Amino acid sequence: MEPIKTILALAESYRKLPGIGPKTAERLAYATLRLTPDDRRLFIQAIDDSLTKVERCPHCGFYFEDSCPICADPKRDHSTILVVIDSKDILAIEKTKNYNGLYFVLDGTLSPLRNRNAKAIGIPRLEKEAETNKAREIILALPTDLEGETTSLYIASLFGKKNIKVTRLAHGIPVGTNLEYLDNLTIAQSIQHRTDMDKGGNENG
DSSP: OOOOHHHHHHHHHHHTSTTOOHHHHHHHHHHHHTSOHHHHHHHHHHHHHHHHTOEEOTTTOOEESSSOTTTTOTTSEEEEEEEESOHHHHHHHHHHTOOOEEEEEOSSOOBGGGTBOHHHHTHHHHHHHHHHTTOSEEEEOOOSSHHHHHHHHHHHHHHHTTTOEEEEOOOOOOTTOOGGGSOHHHHHHHHHTOBOTTTOSBOOO
16 A cells, blocks of 8 residues: 555655654654644644744844844853854753853854865854954863864864964763763763862863
């Protein structure tokens, strides 16, 4: 029996979402068919509203409805910019209540194989924001994979030439985790970014 083309198209649409494989997409497609008429209307309205009412801040890249809650906050420290690759990362950091500077969302990481160069991921815009806000420090909170590390090194070199301090979030062993359960990269970074227990500073070497 031939599959229903409309359901296949719906499943393919779900597959465009991150983390959704073929089986999950198929389950979501059939689950959508089982929605009540009211729930279906609300579902469609929610998608439509997200596309028409939500905007992306031209300065930091965060999403908002009325005005950017980050850039519009006069109490923010404009001398510090924390760089991430996803708006969800901003929400996670904000929940800690330990950072009060600005943010900047890159459009991915550098990847020559995927044709993602500095301009494509927004680094020139980051330069402009740093200049406009007279930033003194750029904090990197990028992935620790090869592309993330390449991007971090590129940004560090770029802003180092501008005499702007570039730091990164500490990498290491999560609290309550045993070494036997960690991957080699995490252990290696923990050694590289080890902390002086007396002075509380970094001791690399």
